[in-house]
Amino acid sequence: MAEGNGALAEQFDDLAQQHEAASLGMWIFLVTEILFFGGLFAGYTVYRATYPEAFHEASHHLDLLLGGINTAVLITSSLTMALAVHSAQEGRRRALTVFLLLTLVMGAVFLGIKGTEYAHKYEEDLVPGIRFAYSGPHPGQVQLFLIFYFVMTGLHALHLTVGIGLLGVLAYLAWRGHFSPRYYAPVETSGLYWHFVDIVWIFLLPLLYLLGTHR
Amino acid sequence: MMPPIVLRRVYYWVYGALLALTLLTIGVAYLDLGPLNVAVALGIAIGKALLVMLFFMHLRYSSRLTWVIAGAGVIWLAHLLIFTLSDYFTRGWLPVAGW
Amino acid sequence: MSPTIATPREHYLNVSYGIKSWLLTTDHKRIALLYLATITLLFFMGGAAAVLMRLELLTPQGDMVQSETYNKLFTIHGVVMIFFFLIPSIPAVLGNFLIPMMIGARDLAFPRLNLASWYLFTIGSVFTLVVVVMGGVDTGWTFYTPFSSTYSNSYVVPTIVGIFVNGFSSILTGLNFIVTIHTMRAPGLTWFRLPLFVWAHYATSMIFILGTPVIAITLSLVALERLFGVGIFDPALGGDPILFQHLFWFYSHPAVYIMVLPAMGVVSELITAFAKKRIFGYGFIAFSSIAIAVIGFFVWGHHMFVSGQSVYASMIFSFMSMLVAIPSAVKVFNWTATLYKGSISYQSPMLYALGFIGLFTIGGLTGLFLASLGLDIHVTDTYFVIAHFHYIMVGGTVMAYLGAIHYWFPKITGRMYPEGWAKFSALVIFIGFNLTFFPQFLLGYLGMPRRYHFYPEEFQVLNVMSSAGASILGVGYVVPLIYLIWSMRYAAPAGPNPWGATGLEWQTSSPPPTHNFEETPVVTQEAYAYGMPEEDIKGGRG
Numbered sequence: 098m099a100e101g102n103g104a105l106a107e108q109f110d111d112l113a114q115q116h117e118a119a120s121l122g123m124w125i126f127l128v129t130e131i132l133f134f135g136g137l138f139a140g141y142t143v144y145r146a147t148y149p150e151a152f153h154e155a156s157h158h159l160d161l162l163l164g165g166i167n168t169a170v171l172i173t174s175s176l177t178m179a180l181a182v183h184s185a186q187e188g189r190r191r192a193l194t195v196f197l198l199l200t201l202v203m204g205a206v207f208l209g210i211k212g213t214e215y216a217h218k219y220e221e222d223l224v225p226g227i228r229f230a231y232s233g234p235h236p237g238q239v240q241l242f243l244i245f246y247f248v249m250t251g252l253h254a255l256h257l258t259v260g261i262g263l264l265g266v267l268a269y270l271a272w273r274g275h276f277s278p279r280y281y282a283p284v285e286t287s288g289l290y291w292h293f294v295d296i297v298w299i300f301l302l303p304l305l306y307l308l309g310t311h312r
Numbered sequence: 313m314m315p316p317i318v319l320r321r322v323y324y325w326v327y328g329a330l331l332a333l334t335l336l337t338i339g340v341a342y343l344d345l346g347p348l349n350v351a352v353a354l355g356i357a358i359g360k361a362l363l364v365m366l367f368f369m370h371l372r373y374s375s376r377l378t379w380v381i382a383g384a385g386v387i388w389l390a391h392l393l394i395f396t397l398s399d400y401f402t403r404g405w406l407p408v409a410g411w
Numbered sequence: 412m413s414p415t416i417a418t419p420r421e422h423y424l425n426v427s428y429g430i431k432s433w434l435l436t437t438d439h440k441r442i443a444l445l446y447l448a449t450i451t452l453l454f455f456m457g458g459a460a461a462v463l464m465r466l467e468l469l470t471p472q473g474d475m476v477q478s479e480t481y482n483k484l485f486t487i488h489g490v491v492m493i494f495f496f497l498i499p500s501i502p503a504v505l506g507n508f509l510i511p512m513m514i515g516a517r518d519l520a521f522p523r524l525n526l527a528s529w530y531l532f533t534i535g536s537v538f539t540l541v542v543v544v545m546g547g548v549d550t551g552w553t554f555y556t557p558f559s560s561t562y563s564n565s566y567v568v569p570t571i572v573g574i575f576v577n578g579f580s581s582i583l584t585g586l587n588f589i590v591t592i593h594t595m596r597a598p599g600l601t602w603f604r605l606p607l608f609v610w611a612h613y614a615t616s617m618i619f620i621l622g623t624p625v626i627a628i629t630l631s632l633v634a635l636e637r638l639f640g641v642g643i644f645d646p647a648l649g650g651d652p653i654l655f656q657h658l659f660w661f662y663s664h665p666a667v668y669i670m671v672l673p674a675m676g677v678v679s680e681l682i683t684a685f686a687k688k689r690i691f692g693y694g695f696i697a698f699s700s701i702a703i704a705v706i707g708f709f710v711w712g713h714h715m716f717v718s719g720q721s722v723y724a725s726m727i728f729s730f731m732s733m734l735v736a737i738p739s740a741v742k743v744f745n746w747t748a749t750l751y752k753g754s755i756s757y758q759s760p761m762l763y764a765l766g767f768i769g770l771f772t773i774g775g776l777t778g779l780f781l782a783s784l785g786l787d788i789h790v791t792d793t794y795f796v797i798a799h800f801h802y803i804m805v806g807g808t809v810m811a812y813l814g815a816i817h818y819w820f821p822k823i824t825g826r827m828y829p830e831g832w833a834k835f836s837a838l839v840i841f842i843g844f845n846l847t848f849f850p851q852f853l854l855g856y857l858g859m860p861r862r863y864h865f866y867p868e869e870f871q872v873l874n875v876m877s878s879a880g881a882s883i884l885g886v887g888y889v890v891p892l893i894y895l896i897w898s899m900r901y902a903a904p905a906g907p908n909p910w911g912a913t914g915l916e917w918q919t920s921s922p923p924p925t926h927n928f929e930e931t932p933v934v935t936q937e938a939y940a941y942g943m944p945e946e947d948i949k950g951g952r953g
Contacts (some may be wrong), residue, residue: 107926108518108595113314118520118594124378125586128385129624135389136628136658139396140643143654146400149648161338169336176327179318179368186317226639233324237648244643248635263338279314285370292369296361303337303353310341310348377593388621391708395724396657399712402723 104280111309113298116282124284127293134252134297141181141245141304144238151238156309159246160214164306168298172205175295182288185271185281193284194271200291201264204257210253218243246305256294263287316373327366333360418825419906422922437522438925440823442507445529448498453536454587457491458544460484464864465847465878469583473865481864482549483565483605487539489552495536495572497808498666502584503532503674505613505815508823510588512916512923515597515607515932517812520590524583538573542566553860554661556644556655560636570639571630577612581669585619588612597915599934602758604916606938607696611676614700618665618672626662629655653701653719660711671771671803672700674811675742678764681814683939684748684912685761686753692745699738706735716787725784732782739775758910759833762855765812766841770806774799777852792862795855801848810840813891820895822904825922828898832890840887846880913940 108114145152181196215224222230224247225240233239267287271277276284337356345352366372371382423440433441464484467475476484505527519525542548548570550559559567596605633655636642644650683690690696695817712720712728720728746768755761766829777799780786790796815855821827856862859870866874908917919928 106322106522108516108520108522114594116314118590121378121381121593122521122586124591125620126582128381129582129620130387131385131389131624131630132392132621133624134630135347136625138389139658140391140632140654142393143396143651144643144649146397147651148649164337165334169331169404172327172330172334173369174325179323180320182406183317183320183323186315186547188318191356192326210389213344226641229641235649240641241619241650242642246640248632256334271498285315289369295368296364299360299364302334303341304355307337307341307349311344344784384621387710392625395709395712396654396661398727399657399720399724402721402722406722408839 112279116280116285119282119286120289123289127289130256130293134249137245137252138300138304141249144241144245145304145308148235148238148241151235152231152242153224153309155234155239155242155246156305156307158218158221158243159306160217161310162212162246163210164302165183166311167207168302169209170203170207171295171298174200174207175292177203178291180286184283184287185276186278188278190271190274190276194275197264197271197284201229201261201268204261204264208257208261214223215247218247227306249301249305253294253297256297260287260291260294263290317367318367318370318373322367326363329363330360333363413690414618419920419922419924421924422825422920424825424922424926426925435526437518437526438523439511439519439522440923440925442522442525442529443504444625444823446499446503446507446532449520449529449533449536450496450504453539454888455489456540457488457496458885459889460488460491461881462486465881467864468866468874469878471866471871471874476864478864479549480547482551482862483547485862486548486551487543490548490555490570490574491550491802492870493666494577495532495539495672497670497804498579498581499532499584500670500812501677501815502588502612502615502669503528503580505608505812505819506584506673506679508589508592509819509916510609510612511595512919512927513914514592514593514595514600515915515934516591517928517930517931519587519924519935520595521583521587521787524783525587528580528583528587531576531583535573535575535577535580538569538576542573544568545569553659554630554633554655555659556633556636556650556652557646560633560642560644560655568634571634572951575627575630578623581619585616585623588616589620595824596932597932603694603697604934605697605935607679607690607700608673610697611672611679611700614704615669615672615706618669618703618939621708622662622665622669625658627818629662638671651680653715656715656718657711660714660808661708663741664711664714665704665707667800667803668703670808671702672703673817674702674767674771675739676769677742677811677815677818678746679742679913680912681760681764681818682936683941684747684818684910685758686750686755686910687941688753688939689937689941690745691748692741695741696745699741702738703735706731706738710735710782713782713787716784719790723920729782729784733779736775736779736782738798743772759830759837760814760818762837763810763817763859764809766837767807767814770844771808774802774806777802778914790855791854794851794859794861797861798851798855801851806844806848810844813837813840816895818910818918820898822921822923824899824900824902824917825904825920826898827905827909828902829894832894836887836894837882841882843880843882843887847877847884848880850874850876850880856864871874913938921953 105112106115109118177196177199181193181200184192184196218224219228222228223243225244229240231239263288267284333356337353340352341349365382370380423438433445436442462477464481467473467481473481547565548567549565550567550931592609632643636644641648642650644652646652679690679696709731710728712724713732716725734754781790781796781799817828817833854870854873857870859866905921907920913914915932918932
């Protein structure tokens with residue numbers, strides 16, 4: 098199929114140079130993503146330092162069980178993604194396709210659980226700007242926390258959705274035999290992206306969910 | 313030069329460690345350690361992130377340039393946080409109204 | 412050398428015709444020209460807003476436009492000039508065209524991403540244009556909250572969308588440049604043989620990558636706050652407007668280095684070429700670009716000295732702002748040393764380069780006044796600040812941009828523009844510029860605030876001088892537009908190296924073939940090997 102020199106773009110001298118460029122390009126893009134989410138982390142940190150009790154209180158209203166399950170789901174999807182890249186490196190087409198699809202499915206499961214969480218928040222009147230009523234102390238600052246919750250997890254979910262789309266395309270291409278041990282850069286770079294999305298969640302869990310766990 | 317192929321069992325060990333650390337961080341959150349709660353939670357998160365970066369993202373097997381790029385991202389984020397917080401943490405140090 | 416210079420038979424401009432061959436091109440040179448066209452349009456759009464502002468400021472009363480309209484004028488002037496002209500200008504036009512050629516490559520690492528960058532830029536510009544037509548935005552290009560997030564009744568969200576989309580354009584360009592420079596240099600082209608133009612763009616790309624995402628998320632949060640009625644900058648919830656300023660300036664200060672570093676890269680090229688002399692202190696200039704990019708991220712609080720920021724943070728930012736002047740000064744000293752005992756010729760690109768050095772020095776020194784806490788209290792938010800940054804942005808960057816357009820015009824088009832008109836325009840621009848902006852230093856020092864369309868009677872003379880200068884400056888910008896467009900079609904052909912300059916881009920034909928070089932060059936000497944016994948500096952004007 099399209100392996101070997103058919104996959105070499107004309108600005109590059111060889112596939113190795115092309116692979117290195119693709120990998121560097123994705124790492125640089127991920128740096129921009131670190132700073133993109135980073136702005137939110139900076140704002141969150143400032144307000145958490147300013148309103149510790151309100152943030153502690155607000156965090157109680159998040160569902161730690163669902164958050165924890167989602168963390169396990171995403172970590173597992175990172176494993177299957179790493180195994181997908183491994184399969185590509187070894188030229189195992191069917192394994193590659195299966196692992197890509199497994200990763201995709203787990204991403205979808207994550208989104209499903211997230212959607213459930215959001216639905217619960219809506220029922221509990223805890224969605225600032227859409228449906229919010231709070232009778233406890235510091236309602237303004239609790240809203241601040243919840244805005245960060247929705248924006249940070251929402252942005253994360255958006256990135257996850259893009260990742261799922263990427264995986265779908267990759268799974269199709271993999272099934273069609275598009276990749277080989279010498280040409281699998283798209284799989285590897287998409288893997289880097291997927292792992293990054295996992296890392297963001299690794300930080301969101303303690304910052305949002307674990308704040309107010311102890312009384 | 314194409315990247316090296318990492319043994320699958322490395323991935324499985326890392327996966328196990330990640331799950332264990334997740335359970336650990338949730339468990340510790342139920343204890344009241346005061347200011348240490350934040351430190352432990354963040355420390356575990358950083359540990360998990362490092363495992364993902366080094367092994368799943370192949371950083372351990374990558375060129376020095378890739379290390380520099382990844383490092384730059386992390387350092388810049390730290391810088392954004394530290395310098396911004398330096399304003400908030402030093403307000404009111406000078407006994408002049410408004411400063 | 413034959414007496415008549417012939418244009419090569421096939422080159423990147425005539426290899427294919429038709430609108431699809433341009434709109435779907437992946438050739439970095441064509442993409443550079445696409446950028447040139449759209450950026451020029453936006454420059455004149457931003458200029459139109461300035462014309463209206465300077466007209467209003469002819470009289471002390473606010474009698475030409477209402478306050479709200481004036482707010483919209485200075486906002487759109489800032490937004491368009493900063494985000495849609497200055498930030499992309501040299502990187503997207505000259506960087507795109509030249510970097511692959513300067514490193515001996517066939518194209519950038521990611522040609523399709525390059526085209527996507529242009530589309531994102533254009534889509535962002537369309538949003539901005541639509542905003543103007545719909546009625547404008549009045550928050551100032553700085554979008555301070557809570558006015559932008561809550562109280563403004565103008566089209567803030569579409570403007571933010573335009574800037575956000577444009578930001579992606581920047582990020583992709585920076586990513587492309589960094590990967591290209593790392594992975595696609597020709598054999599023998601070590602880092603310290605790279606032209607300083609390339610070093611400058613590498614440093615600029617670092618800022619694109621590390622800074623742009625922060626303003627992207629910050630402005631997104633403002634947009635969300637407007638759309639949902641709640642947000643993190645709302646004081647009613649406990650939100651802090653100063654947090655917005657921190658996040659905004661974290662990018663927007665380094666952004667000014669995005670605007671000036673490529674210009675400095677251009678100047679390094681022009682000074683060596685027109686002094687026919689090896690650059691003095693190559694390593695110092697290369698590292699100073701990186702130093703400016705890095706230190707530039709440590710100074711943003713100097714925009715916030717009177718905002719409520721803590722004194723201690725302000726002192727650190729003030730000190731770092733003094734530090735960042737040092738690498739800039741290093742460059743000026745090295746350019747000057749390069750000129751010393753050089754064989755200097757005063758062709759139009761050189762006039763622009765010399766203008767840059769003088770005007771940038773004035774602008775940079777006035778930056779030191781602003782960096783001192785005590786002085787800044789008095790001149791902040793006055794015309795002193797406006798004069799300071801226009802000296803750098805217009806006296807600096809725009810002049811370098813024009814110098815670059817002229818210098819590489821023969822390479823890009825294969826033709827040579829009329830030098831007489833070029834010298835005339837450079838002079839008109841220099842005079843017009845100084846007449847426009849020098850009085851503004853005085854106005855600011857005397858206390859005239861910025862963003863006001865009325866002022867005390869006693870400021871009128873200086874304001875009239877400034878507006879008069881602006882009209883001269885406007886003429887200075889329109890004349891090159893005319894003769895350069897004319898020259899693209901009708902001017903005399905130029906050879907591969909009309910300036911007798913070093914650099915790989917001059918070793919191939921004018922205009923170049925689509926893949927830049929017939930064979931990948933091999934580099935064996937340093938970047939500016941002028942006056943060295945070297946046979947392969949071809950060219951000269953016959």
